[in-house]
Amino acid sequence: MEPNTPRKVALVANCLLNQNAKVCEGARYRGLVSPVVEALRSRGYQLLQLPCPELAFAGARRWWAVYEQYDTPAYRAHCRRLAQAIAPLIERHLRDGDEVILIGLDGSPSTGVRFTSSKPDWGGRPNRPQDDWEIVPRRGVWIEELEAELARRGLPPVPATGWALDMGRFDEAGSRRDLEEFLDSREAAAGSRSEDSAAP
Amino acid sequence: MNGDLRGWRIALVPEKLVNPQPRAGAAMLDVLGVLEASGYGVLQLPPLGEHRLLLAVIADQVAEYAHHGYAVVAIGMRGEPGDGLHWRRLAPLLRHRGVALPPRHIIRPDVDAALEGQRLTKLLASYDLPVAEQQRWRL
Numbered sequence: 001m002e003p004n005t006p007r008k009v010a011l012v013a014n015c016l017l018n019q020n021a022k023v024c025e026g027a028r029y030r031g032l033v034s035p036v037v038e039a040l041r042s043r044g045y046q047l048l049q050l051p052c053p054e055l056a057f058a059g060a061r062r063w064w065a066v067y068e069q070y071d072t073p074a075y076r077a078h079c080r081r082l083a084q085a086i087a088p089l090i091e092r093h094l095r096d097g098d099e100v101i102l103i104g105l106d107g108s109p110s111t112g113v114r115f116t117s118s119k120p121d122w123g124g125r126p127n128r129p130q131d132d133w134e135i136v137p138r139r140g141v142w143i144e145e146l147e148a149e150l151a152r153r154g155l156p157p158v159p160a161t162g163w164a165l166d167m168g169r170f171d172e173a174g175s176r177r178d179l180e181e182f183l184d185s186r187e188a189a190a191g192s193r194s195e196d197s198a199a200p
Numbered sequence: 201m202n203g204d205l206r207g208w209r210i211a212l213v214p215e216k217l218v219n220p221q222p223r224a225g226a227a228m229l230d231v232l233g234v235l236e237a238s239g240y241g242v243l244q245l246p247p248l249g250e251h252r253l254l255l256a257v258i259a260d261q262v263a264e265y266a267h268h269g270y271a272v273v274a275i276g277m278r279g280e281p282g283d284g285l286h287w288r289r290l291a292p293l294l295r296h297r298g299v300a301l302p303p304r305h306i307i308r309p310d311v312d313a314a315l316e317g318q319r320l321t322k323l324l325a326s327y328d329l330p331v332a333e334q335q336r337w338r339l
Contacts (some may be wrong), residue, residue: 018241020206020270021261030207030239037232046219049244056260060268085253089246 214284269337
């Protein structure tokens with residue numbers, strides 16, 4: 001690839017490359033989430049792994065939680081620190097004109113993109129599988145703070161979707177379909193942009 | 201852990217090995233493919249540059265893993281400054297957090313990719329924490 005050729009870059013949730021970051025009982029793969037990696041690499045995307053906010057804040061042996069439990073000033077400050085750590089790399093790609101997308105983790109209280117988990121009155125002793133929570137259409141706390149940091153830098157919103165790992169019952173085939181549709185839509189958008197720029 | 205499939209092993213990997221660039225006349229080892237087949241997760245290191253805060257964030261994560269039963273290895277790339285591992289900055293950050301430095305395995309881009317793949321696979325298969333440590337954490 002020529003040095004000045006725009007690249008395709010996928011920001012990926014930490015646990016999509018490392019399932020060891022998942023909450024206890026939440027890992028569905030040994031290490032990499034191979035369907036995501038294969039889908040992105042086969043379409044020419046470079047990978048840029050985001051930090052895992054929950055691991056460094058609540059630890060490797062943390063319980064599962066919902067959005068409201070992480071919606072605290074201290075956790076948001078922690079997420080802002082992580083966002084400030086990774087934002088310079090994202091900013092460089094965007095300023096260089098690279099195509100940047102974000103693949104989060106739908107259903108996650110932190111990394112959800114289309115959906116997060118919600119239960120305002122949750123607390124106390126976890127009790128799986130009796131515990132119930134709702135899936136609501138909203139960003140997770142980490143994605144909210146990351147997008148806010150990019151906006152503070154005057155950067156445009158990054159097209160985003162989520163791999164639906166934390167939606168209750170995990171449906172790999174459905175998740176793969178969703179991701180492919182999203183990537184198809186990005187290719188269609190890129191195609192129409194290049195046609196516009198080629199028009200007289 | 202009930203139904204949990206995590207592999208308990210993680211590799212620190214330079215950006216250039218996560219996103220290998222095609223080289224004229226030479227196949228490049230697919231490190232992510234080898235790691236996936238070996239059941240390892242990846243912590244991606246940034247490209248060349250300062251990245252002080254990001255390296256501190258990564259060191260925090262490595263410390264959390266190292267203190268709770270996870271095996272961490274570093275995979276470098278020969279020909280890159282510091283093998284692409286930011287070791288001069290990362291090593292003191294890890295020591296400061298009470299982490300024994302992970303073993304380093306260096307990929308040689310000028311060597312046949314298949315042979316390098318076999319060498320990496322062998323290292324990954326043999327590397328883990330002592331059994332007593334595994335039993336302590338991996339319930």
